[in-house]
Amino acid sequence: MGNGTGEVEGAGYDSGVGRLLAAVRAGEAGDVPALLEPLDAAERKLALTRLKALRTEVRAGKWATPPYVPSRIRSALYVAGAGCVPTPSAAASWLGARDLQLREEDKPLALAAIGDRDPGWAADLAGRLAGRRTVAENSYPLLHGLVVRSGYAVPPTDGYVTGWTWHLTDDRLVERLREDPQTPALVAHALAMAEPPERLTRPIGRRPARHWPSALRTLVEEGVLDRAQVLDLCVSRLLRGGPVRNLRLPLETVQLLAPDAEELRQRIPDWVGIAADAPSIVAGYAQDVLVELASVGAVPVGALAEMTSGVLFRTEKKLVRAQLALVGKVLAREPGAAGELLPAVTEAFGNEDTDVQERALKLVARHLPGVDAEVRRGLAEAAGLLGPTHRRAAEELFGADLEEEAPLPYEEILPPVPEAQLVAPPATTVEELVSELVVERLSEEPVAFERALDGLVRHAHRDRAAVAEAVREAFPSPRWEQRAHCSTHTAHGIHGVLAGVLGLLDPTLVDARRTRGHGADICLHQALSGILDARLREAADLVGTDALPFLLATPTWHTGAIDPLVLVGRLREYRDAGVEPAPVDFAQALLRVPRADPSAGRAAKEAAALGTAAGRRLAAWLGEEAAVGPTVRFLPRDEDKSLRRYHLFDRLVVDLGERPVVRAEFPPAFQWLGGALEAAPRRCHHWVEGRAQWAPVLPADRELLAACLLPALAHSAEADARGATEPLTALAEADGPVGRAVLLALAYGLGCVDTDDRLRAVDAVLVLASRGELDARQLGTELAWLVAEGSVKPNRLADAARTAAATGAYGTVWAILAAMLPDLLGAAKPIRGLGEVLAVAADCVERSGAGGEVAGLDALASGRGSSQLVVQAKRLLNALHQGADQPLTETVRIGR
The missing domain is CATH 1.25.40 (Serine Threonine Protein Phosphatase 5, Tetratricopeptide repeat)
Structure with missing residues (x-):
C-alpha cells in the first residue's frame, strides 16, 4: 500500500485495505471496525472504491453459492462502507441502500465503524437517516448512538419513533421513558401519528408494565409529560379519525387520564366532531362525554344541534337511539330549544330503520307546538324522507303543511351491463416494462400481471441481455438466490421468471416440477393456484429462448377471456416461426376461449386450416359439445357421525365431472379439471392467498369456476374468514351458464362477516x-x-x-x-x-x-x-x- 494512494492490487491482501476487503468477502463483519481504525482518509477512499465493486458483484448474484453467504457479506459491506464514506449525504445513501442489510447481531458494529466523527457530521447523518422511514425503523440503535455522540436531538419522524418504541418496550418501559430526555418530543409525535407503531396499540394483556397508555398516565402524574398537551394531542388525533387500531392509543390514554368536567368542557367542539365522524367505539365515548356534560347544562344548544345532526346521520342504532334520548331529555328541561333542536332530529327521518324513524317522529310531535310556523314548515318538508310506513302519521301531524306529491310509477334501477374491456398491448420498451414490474401488488391485479408477464417474455425473446441488465438495476434484491429456487407462487411468481431471465434457475428443479401434478387430496383453491404456478414455472424455464416468443394465454379481455380469432392468429404466428406451443401456456389459452362466442365457428375452421397439431386441437376444442357441468351437494348431517360434520363446509361435496379430453391431452397441473379429483369434502387447512388470480383461470366456464370457489366461500361465511369473495365480481362477468x-x-358471499x-x-x-x-x-x-x-x-x-x-x-x-x-x-x-x-x-x-x-x-x-x-x-x-x-x-x- 505504501503511500496510501496507489493501487490496491500491488499491495495484495497484506495491506490494510486488502485485509479489510478479505474480511468483507468472508462476511466477517465483527472484524471490520478494528481493520478500519488504522486506515487514513486516502486508504478509506481507495477501500470505498473496492467496496463498491464488490457490492456490484453481490447485486449481480455472483456470491450466491457456498462457501459465501450473501447475507453475511452484505452485513460486512454495510459496516465497512459506514467507516469509509466521507460525507453525511454519502453515508446516508450507503446505509439506507435497499441491497445492503445489517444482521441483527451486527447492528452495534456500524456505529463503531463510523468512529469519532465530528458532532455536526453525526447529527447531519442521523437527521438524514431519520427521514427515511424503513431505514430509521431498522437502524434505531445506530441513530440513537449518533444522537448521543452528537448531543443534538433528531427531529421526530415516523420511522425514528417506530424504532424508538420497538427498543423501549419492555418491562422497564416507564423507567426508560423517564430517563430519555427526548421522551416529551417523541411521545408528542407518536400521539399525532396517522398510524402509530404496533407496540403502542397493544392491549394491556398479561404484561401491564409494557402498556403504553398506562405508562403515559404515570409520566403525566409525575410531571414528565404536560397533562394539557397530552390531552390536546389525544383529542386532536381522535378528531382526525381513521381505523380503530390507529385510535386505540389516544383513546385509552384519554380514558386513563380521566379528564375532569372543566377539561372536557374546554374541548366540546372536538367531542362533537368525534361523535359525528369517528369509528363507532370512539364516537360512543365522545357521545358519553357530551351526555355527561349535557346533563348539567354545559353543552350549548347550538353545539348539541350540530352533534345531533352528525350522530343521527350515522348507521349505528345504539348511537342514534341514545342521541334521540338525549335530545328528548334536554327538551324536557329546556322546551325553548325545540326550534333549534327539532330540525336536527329530522336527520333520523331518512334512517333505514323504521323504528328510528318512528322515535324521531314521536319526538318531533311531542315538541311541535313549541316551534314557530317557519320551523314547522321545514319539519314538514323533511317528513318527505319518511318511509311509507309513517307517511300517514306524518300527514296527520303536519296537515296542510305537508305537501302532497303524486307518487311516481316504480322503476327498477340496476347497474348498466358491464362491457368487456380490451387488455392493452404489453409494454413497448424495456424501460416501460421494468416500471410495470416494480409496481407493488402486481400479483393482485390479474390484467396488469398478465400484461407484465407477456411483456417480459416478448422483450426477453428479443434481447435477453438488455432485459437482464435492466432487471438487475431495478431489483437490487439480496434474495435472488432464494427466489430462484422457491416455488413460483402468485405472490413471488414474477420474480421466479425474472430469475429465469438472469439464468439463476436450477435445471433439475425445473424438470422435476414440470411433470408435477396434484395429489388426490388437494383442495380446489390449491389446484387453481397450481395452474398459475405451472405457467410461471414453464415461463421461467423458457423465457429468453426461441421456444417462447410470446404467450398464447394472455387475455384479450379484462375478464381473462381470449377472443377465439385472436388465438388463431397467435397460433398462425407460431406456425410461421416454426415454434411449437408450450404445453401449459397452450392449455391455459384453451381454457380461456369462450366456446359459445359468435366467432367460435369461424375460428374453428381457420384453426383447422393451419395444418398444425395445435390448430387441430383448438378446432376440436371449439367444436366439442359442452361437458356436463359440475354438481354440488351436501352430505346429510347424520351421515358418518365419526367425522363430526357439524358445519356445512365440512359436508360440501363438489364433483367437477368427467372431461376425458382434459385428462388425456392437458398437462398434469390441469388434469384435476377433467375429473381426476374424487368428489369429496375438501377443506383447506392452510393460508389462502392469490384469490385474485383464480377467476382468470376459468373465465369461459362460470359454473365450473363457482364450484371451485365454493369451499373457500363456505368456510368464509361459516368460520368468519375474510377476503374469499374477491373473485365474485369476475365470476359475475364470466361466460357460461348460471x-x-x-x-x-x-x-x-351475502352471508360473509366482512362488509367488503x-x-x-x-x-x-x-x-x-x-x-x-x-x-x-x-x-x-x-x-x-x-x-x-x-x-x-x-x-x-x-x-x-x-x-x-x-x-x-x-x-x-x-x-x-x-x-x-x-x-x-x-x-x-x-x-x-x-x-x-x-x-x-x-x-x-x-x-x-x-x-x-x-x-x-x-x-x-x-x-x-x-x-x-x-x-x-x-x-x-x-x-x-x-x-x-x-x-x-x-x-x-x-x-x-
Missing part, C-alpha cells in the same frame, strides 16, 4: 340481474336453507339485502326474499335476527308497490308482542295488502 354453484357462491365481502357479493348479484341471468327465486331458495342451517346469519344477509335495495333494485331484492321467507317463517323455532330481514323485505315492498301473499306471514303477523319479528311481519303484511300486483323488471327472472 347454475346452482354460482347461486350458492353468491348466497355464501358482502359488498362484492351484492355487486355480483346486481350484475347478473342487469344481464338478465339471475334466477332470483332459486337464489332465495338456496338462501332459505342456508339460513335455516345457520351457515348464513340473518343480520348479515339483511345488511347485504339492504345495501342492494338501496341502489334502486327493490324489485330484485324482493324477488329473492319472497322466495326465501316462506320456509323460514314456517320454522318450528323462530329464527333469531329474521326480523331484520323482514324489515328489508317490507321496505322493498313499500317502495316497489309489489303485492301478493307469503306463506306463514299471516300467522306471524297476528301474534302478540312488540318484538322486531312481529312488528316487521305486520308491516310487511300491510305493505303487501296495500301494494298492487305488478310484473317485476324484465332483468329479473324469478324462476326457470
Whole structure:
C-alpha cells in the first residue's frame, strides 16, 4: 500500500485495505471496525472504491453459492462502507441502500465503524437517516448512538419513533421513558401519528408494565409529560379519525387520564366532531362525554344541534337511539330549544330503520307546538324522507303543511351491463416494462400481471441481455438466490421468471416440477393456484429462448377471456416461426376461449386450416359439445357421525365431472379439471392467498369456476374468514351458464362477516340481474336453507339485502326474499335476527308497490308482542295488502 494512494492490487491482501476487503468477502463483519481504525482518509477512499465493486458483484448474484453467504457479506459491506464514506449525504445513501442489510447481531458494529466523527457530521447523518422511514425503523440503535455522540436531538419522524418504541418496550418501559430526555418530543409525535407503531396499540394483556397508555398516565402524574398537551394531542388525533387500531392509543390514554368536567368542557367542539365522524367505539365515548356534560347544562344548544345532526346521520342504532334520548331529555328541561333542536332530529327521518324513524317522529310531535310556523314548515318538508310506513302519521301531524306529491310509477334501477374491456398491448420498451414490474401488488391485479408477464417474455425473446441488465438495476434484491429456487407462487411468481431471465434457475428443479401434478387430496383453491404456478414455472424455464416468443394465454379481455380469432392468429404466428406451443401456456389459452362466442365457428375452421397439431386441437376444442357441468351437494348431517360434520363446509361435496379430453391431452397441473379429483369434502387447512388470480383461470366456464370457489366461500361465511369473495365480481362477468354453484357462491358471499365481502357479493348479484341471468327465486331458495342451517346469519344477509335495495333494485331484492321467507317463517323455532330481514323485505315492498301473499306471514303477523319479528311481519303484511300486483323488471327472472 505504501503511500496510501496507489493501487490496491500491488499491495495484495497484506495491506490494510486488502485485509479489510478479505474480511468483507468472508462476511466477517465483527472484524471490520478494528481493520478500519488504522486506515487514513486516502486508504478509506481507495477501500470505498473496492467496496463498491464488490457490492456490484453481490447485486449481480455472483456470491450466491457456498462457501459465501450473501447475507453475511452484505452485513460486512454495510459496516465497512459506514467507516469509509466521507460525507453525511454519502453515508446516508450507503446505509439506507435497499441491497445492503445489517444482521441483527451486527447492528452495534456500524456505529463503531463510523468512529469519532465530528458532532455536526453525526447529527447531519442521523437527521438524514431519520427521514427515511424503513431505514430509521431498522437502524434505531445506530441513530440513537449518533444522537448521543452528537448531543443534538433528531427531529421526530415516523420511522425514528417506530424504532424508538420497538427498543423501549419492555418491562422497564416507564423507567426508560423517564430517563430519555427526548421522551416529551417523541411521545408528542407518536400521539399525532396517522398510524402509530404496533407496540403502542397493544392491549394491556398479561404484561401491564409494557402498556403504553398506562405508562403515559404515570409520566403525566409525575410531571414528565404536560397533562394539557397530552390531552390536546389525544383529542386532536381522535378528531382526525381513521381505523380503530390507529385510535386505540389516544383513546385509552384519554380514558386513563380521566379528564375532569372543566377539561372536557374546554374541548366540546372536538367531542362533537368525534361523535359525528369517528369509528363507532370512539364516537360512543365522545357521545358519553357530551351526555355527561349535557346533563348539567354545559353543552350549548347550538353545539348539541350540530352533534345531533352528525350522530343521527350515522348507521349505528345504539348511537342514534341514545342521541334521540338525549335530545328528548334536554327538551324536557329546556322546551325553548325545540326550534333549534327539532330540525336536527329530522336527520333520523331518512334512517333505514323504521323504528328510528318512528322515535324521531314521536319526538318531533311531542315538541311541535313549541316551534314557530317557519320551523314547522321545514319539519314538514323533511317528513318527505319518511318511509311509507309513517307517511300517514306524518300527514296527520303536519296537515296542510305537508305537501302532497303524486307518487311516481316504480322503476327498477340496476347497474348498466358491464362491457368487456380490451387488455392493452404489453409494454413497448424495456424501460416501460421494468416500471410495470416494480409496481407493488402486481400479483393482485390479474390484467396488469398478465400484461407484465407477456411483456417480459416478448422483450426477453428479443434481447435477453438488455432485459437482464435492466432487471438487475431495478431489483437490487439480496434474495435472488432464494427466489430462484422457491416455488413460483402468485405472490413471488414474477420474480421466479425474472430469475429465469438472469439464468439463476436450477435445471433439475425445473424438470422435476414440470411433470408435477396434484395429489388426490388437494383442495380446489390449491389446484387453481397450481395452474398459475405451472405457467410461471414453464415461463421461467423458457423465457429468453426461441421456444417462447410470446404467450398464447394472455387475455384479450379484462375478464381473462381470449377472443377465439385472436388465438388463431397467435397460433398462425407460431406456425410461421416454426415454434411449437408450450404445453401449459397452450392449455391455459384453451381454457380461456369462450366456446359459445359468435366467432367460435369461424375460428374453428381457420384453426383447422393451419395444418398444425395445435390448430387441430383448438378446432376440436371449439367444436366439442359442452361437458356436463359440475354438481354440488351436501352430505346429510347424520351421515358418518365419526367425522363430526357439524358445519356445512365440512359436508360440501363438489364433483367437477368427467372431461376425458382434459385428462388425456392437458398437462398434469390441469388434469384435476377433467375429473381426476374424487368428489369429496375438501377443506383447506392452510393460508389462502392469490384469490385474485383464480377467476382468470376459468373465465369461459362460470359454473365450473363457482364450484371451485365454493369451499373457500363456505368456510368464509361459516368460520368468519375474510377476503374469499374477491373473485365474485369476475365470476359475475364470466361466460357460461348460471347454475346452482354460482347461486350458492353468491348466497355464501351475502352471508360473509366482512362488509367488503358482502359488498362484492351484492355487486355480483346486481350484475347478473342487469344481464338478465339471475334466477332470483332459486337464489332465495338456496338462501332459505342456508339460513335455516345457520351457515348464513340473518343480520348479515339483511345488511347485504339492504345495501342492494338501496341502489334502486327493490324489485330484485324482493324477488329473492319472497322466495326465501316462506320456509323460514314456517320454522318450528323462530329464527333469531329474521326480523331484520323482514324489515328489508317490507321496505322493498313499500317502495316497489309489489303485492301478493307469503306463506306463514299471516300467522306471524297476528301474534302478540312488540318484538322486531312481529312488528316487521305486520308491516310487511300491510305493505303487501296495500301494494298492487305488478310484473317485476324484465332483468329479473324469478324462476326457470
